Amino acid sequence: MPGMAEENNTFNTEFILEGFTVHPDMKPLLFVVFFIIYLITMVGNLGLVAMICIERRLHTPMYIFLGNLAIIDSCCSCAVIPKMLVNFFSENRMVSLYECMAQFYFLCTVETADCFLLAAMAYDRYVAICNPLQYHTMMSKKLCVQMTTGAYIAGNLHSMIHVGLLFKLTFCGSNHINHFYCDILPLYRLSCVKPFLNELVIFVFSGSIQVFTIGSVLISYLYILFTISKMKSKEGRIKAFSTCASHFLSVSLFYGCLFFMYIRSNSLEEGDKNIPAAILFTIVVPLLNPFIYSLRNKEVINVLKKILMKKTSQESFKQRTSTVA
Incomplete structure (x- = not known):
């Protein structure tokens, strides 16, 4: 009996990530699919960052925001997918408590910064479309840098609060995390005590961040749509509506997943029902x-064509010089 009591009161410092499939036959296929997604995500986002850094005419607030969004998306993929790929074939899916909290801290930081960055991008488009003559005064590079820096600071502060409260919990039950990465809600479900304060902080802070940023995005896009509807050119209206619709789809998908996972009143009890939403906002978005943001952008396409043509001409010149030699 004493041995049993001692065993039941042992605190867990290591956890097992269950992943999101129990079918061994599906693991090779899932590994290939997510590995390809990871490669495309990293090449697409880091390629965009490199293009914005190289091309001086893209050194404007719009592309500074876009470059930082690409950095955040790359960091989000790096925080989740590599560990998930390893776990597909690893017999030991163990992760320490500190590794778990570090992963959540990193992911929470970039996702919170993403929320504020999307709001800043929506405001930037509002100024560019609704007040084009005042764009350079209302959206200066200084303000752009301040908004971007503020997004990263807010992300760090938000994640520090949640991780600090996580350290106050004890884990003495099951050590199986029913998720493919260390998220905060699965950890709450493994806590020995009711995480009432943690849930309250999630509802207050995460809810406030989403209300503020979603409100900023909606108000900006409403003004944009109102301005577009008054355009005389039919082709201009269709093009602007198409661009705004694709941007708004990405924003809606991102915020919708966050709301489904963290803000709903029964999100803590839902268990693995949150996993599809987590896949959407950490991997698909x-x-x-x-x-969505680059290949539909004419200026980015022109810069990409310019780089490819320059590279092609350089290759042709090398071939001609080697032939003459």
Whole structure:
């Protein structure tokens, strides 16, 4: 009996990530799919960052925001996918408490910064479309840098609060995390005590951040749509509506997943029902953003064509010189 009591009161410092499939036959296929997604995500986002850094005419607030969004999406993928790929074939899916909290801290930081960055990008588009003559005064590079820095600071502060409260919990039950990464809600479900304060902080802080940033995005896009509807050119209206619709789809998908996972009243009890939403906002959205924000952007396409043509001409010149030699 004493041995049993001692065993029941042992605190867990290591956890097992269960992943999101129990079918061994599916693991090779899932590994290939997510590995390809990871490669495309990293090449797309980091390629966009490199293009913005190289091309001086892209050193404007719009592309500074876009470059930082690409960095955040790359960080989000790096925080989740590599560990998930290893766990597909690893017999030991163990992760320490500190590793778990470090992963959550990193992911919470970039996702919170993403929320504020999307709001800043929506405001930037509002100024550019609704007040084009005052764009350079209302959206200066200084303000752009301040908004971007503020997004990263807010992300760090938000994650520090949640991780600090996590250290106050004790884990003495099951050590199996029913998720493919260390998220905060699965950890709450493994806590020995009711995490009432933690849940309250999630509802207050995460809810406030989402209300503020979603409100900023909605108000900005409403003004944008109102301005577009008054355009005389039919082709201009269709093009602007198409661009705004694709941007708004990405924003809605991102915020919708966050709301479904963290803000709903019964999100703590839902268990693995949150996993599809987690896949969408940590894996699918970072994959889609470079295509949504860049490949539909005429200036980015022109810069990409210029780089490819320059590279092609250099290759042709090398071939001609080698032939003459």
